[in-house]
Amino acid sequence: MLTVGLLSPAELSQRLHGGLTLKTGPFAYRIHSTFPSVAAGLATLYADFQLEPEGGIADFHVHVQPVKGLRRWLGAQVEFRLDQHSPFLPLPADHAFALLEWGMNWCLASQANHYLLFHAAVLEKDGQCLVMPGDPGAGKSTLTAALMLSGWRLLSDEMAMVDRDDGRVTPLARPVSLKNQSIDVIRGFAPQAVLGEAARDTHKGTVSHLRPSAASVAGRARPARPTQLIFPRWRAGAPTQLTAVPKAQAFERLAGHAFNYSLLGRLGFELTASLIDASHCWDFSYSDLADGLAALEGLKS
Template sequence: MRHSARIQVGPVQFRIGSDWRQPIAALETLYAGYPRDDARPADATVRLFAARPWRRWLRPSVHIGGDFVVPDALPLPLSMGLLAAEMGMNLQVALGWRRHLLLHASAVARDGRAVIMSGESGSGKSTLAALLGEGDWRLMGDEFTLVEPASGDALAFPRAVSLKNEAIAEMAARVDAARLGPLLAGTPKGDIRHLIPRADAIAAMHVPARPALILFPRFGGEAAIEPMGEGEAFVRLTEASTNYIALGEAGFAALTRLVRETPAFGITYPDSAAGMALVERLWAEAAR
């Protein structure tokens, strides 16, 4: 393809090809601080392309393709090319990755132990992880957490954090503007702006962490903590995994071990400060 980039996030090496320069340039800025190994063959290929040649210039619209595609996925305008790239990369991992149990969850770590946060979009799991990652936690990822079947360890996937709507202003007030990508206004997912994780989080992206807590955050309502049984945590995490079924017995073993060895809680919180306080409180109890 005309333009391309190679990006390494956690254990995955991506090759991203594009008919346009802009999405590649935007990716290269966001991922400039990530470790690079250009000789390494790609695990996954993403293609951003125009459905018809003239659509490269005339009302350019970006179709998302790659090794794995979602049939009938709608294209995005070129101004949202970065979002298209992000969606394409997520798709390859969600549908193609088999080395680890893949959880749709954010995670942060401290002292080699991880807090895994799983929830629907809108639960605030990304924002919580991003905020904690600005304090004395290592951000492991805002979208995927990988569980190594053999060891039970959590592995990081610290892609650029996808901040949405209110979270954008909340983070912009705290971090250096150089760590924020361009504002993508009015996307199908609302306003989006990417946050580059802290350099220490990126440098530690290959360092595994032992799961210490599994949280199921829910934004809105009074602050509350609800202990969750192994069975419920198990079922919720099977739903949060895109490759649990494909991994067969190895996936089952990894997930049962995770919920047996790791305490799980549902948390409800009215605002970010309260959410972070709940995480710290549960962490202090778990560490005891």
């Protein structure tokens, strides 16, 4: 099996010029880019990921390329395209790899409607599967990164993909997106963690991505059945506390994090209801990361 890490820098750049087909979970992305930062980001963060044969079938054909036309006079800029469609405005050229990550997320959120999609992290360990929706600033990605670095298998940081046939979550195991203070928190928590180059002054502040663990990537073919639904919230000085959430309230809150709940209609309702019925539902507040991890380790089915 050929992986990104087996390519030399020259081979990786050459493949990106012609289109490199990267396998992430059930999807293959054909990535075209001439930006050295895209090649560097893939080499650092996707080293364990499988490459499809050149000329193989891809689900998404994406381009991260310099802007042409009049916009080039505004300074070096980069655009993301799915086929010939550009869903985002161009960004500064030094945001190229972050734009690729956001674009890959957009592809799933807008196209992968054979799954029920939630904006949530998913991790699994010893049969416990945590689904963690997160509002901006709630500390979801920091908690996700710390759990993964503590031995949990990462299925996803941004996108919980619930299979329409059996209700299990399909793994992606792509890099974890860390923002602002979370970057230093995770560096302090796990000095061995591998982070990519930071993109500064984005619309989310400073963004850096954390390499998924080798065990998480190796588990890319093993879906997991949710057992715990966690609504995390980091609060300065707050004690670590798990508070049970009534299932009717949890249903409403989880549905609010769905990308395609309404589109799926009755099936969206039934899949969400099944996930809630199978899970213990909690509000989770914490300020100390080590205490928070210990509390989640202690959850029982």
